[in-house]
Amino acid sequence: MDLKDTETNEGSDPLIFGRVLDGKGGARPIDRHNVDNWKPDVAGEILWLHLRRDAPEVLPWLQNDLGIPEPTAELLVSSATRPRALREGDTLVATLRGINFNPDAEPEDMISLQLWSDGRRLITLRKQAMQTPRDIVALLDAGKGPTDAGKAITEIVEQLVLRMNDTIVAMNDQIDQLEDMDIEEDYEEILPRITSIRRNSLALKRHMAPQHEALERISRDAPSWFEEHDRREIAESIDRLRRYLDDIDISKESAVVLQDELRARSMASNEHATYMLTIVAGIFLPLGFLTGLMGINVGGMPGVEDGDAFWIVVALCFGIMALQLFLFWRWKWL
Structure with a gap:
């Protein structure tokens, strides 16, 4: 058998x-x-x-x-x-x-x-x-x-x-x-x-x-x-x-x-991504407020007639961004 x-x-x-x-x-x-x-x-x-x-x-x-x-x-x-x-x-x-x-x-x-x-x-x-x-x-x-x-x-x-x-x-x-x-x-x-x-x-x-x-x-x-x-x-x-x-x-x-x-590792990666998004939002929040304020289209705004207003706003935005980055670095957020 x-x-x-x-x-x-x-x-x-x-x-x-x-x-x-x-x-x-x-x-x-x-x-x-x-x-x-x-x-x-x-x-x-x-x-x-x-x-x-x-x-x-x-x-x-x-x-x-x-x-x-x-x-x-x-x-x-x-x-x-x-x-x-x-x-x-x-x-x-x-x-x-x-x-x-x-x-x-x-x-x-x-x-x-x-x-x-x-x-x-x-x-x-x-x-x-x-x-x-x-x-x-x-x-x-x-x-x-x-x-x-x-x-x-x-x-x-x-x-x-x-x-x-x-x-x-x-x-x-x-x-x-x-x-x-x-x-x-x-x-x-x-x-x-x-x-x-x-x-x-x-x-x-x-x-x-x-x-x-x-x-x-x-x-x-x-x-x-x-x-x-x-x-x-x-x-x-x-x-x-x-x-x-x-x-x-x-x-x-x-x-x-x-x-x-x-x-x-996964939690650290998610926390880092959330942190970076918070930093970016913190940088662009005052810039968005400024550009929104300058774009309300109200007569009598300074610099509108001579055409220098746009460049003034751009320079102001860069100045604010530089100041924010300096403060974030000083506070060890970056």
Whole structure:
């Protein structure tokens, strides 16, 4: 069976792929007909099923054939995808999120992955295609994959967290580029990019913060089949996720600083333009009053008959303008 074709072929069949882990890093495929009555042939075998969460048959299959309690099955197919984790007896239930690398997707469009495991079976569910399960099953098919359910869960968590790094690094690179650009010349290009970075940072933080809490819950409350080395691996992923959260905060703050600088430059430019208009209006206001007064066309105005009035007014206007400029310079308005 071609894994790539199976992963992208959306249909009514809830099973995307099934593998039986042999406990040595390898796995063999298993089809839908052999899943319901599956029992390990040898000690250490683990059943992993990767399902479509939105397939019509998935809920009754989980409840009736796989024996998952109704409230848990409804949680696994629910559209409420806020990251969380809980323990139900000897089973572990979790909802996690990963970066959406599908075509035309934005980083903040994170994909949810639900998982359920009792240590002997591992069931993962998704709505949109995800790269992480494909990578892990490829390792299994090559004989280099996880050996048990706990290790498979830690591999999934590690891959989901590691893939966030590319998006965060890309945002930091964008900020570095924006800081090197000329704010005044590239204002129209910089502003929308800053807005996009802030929006992405807020969206990632909104999903990754509860994911951090979910991973801590797994590390602390997972059943006994989740071994000590699995808890250490989860702890490493928690530390890495915490660093990513710090990097997101830095990216967000850097974007805010750039946006504030843009806003300050824009306000300064507007204030300077308003100031210059005020200066020009201050210069021409008395000149306009003078020329208006001299143009009221009243008989007996001095200098009208001999033709010298125009030049007198021009000279007077230049004198007033020179006096104003001198006073503005003296008062440090210019």
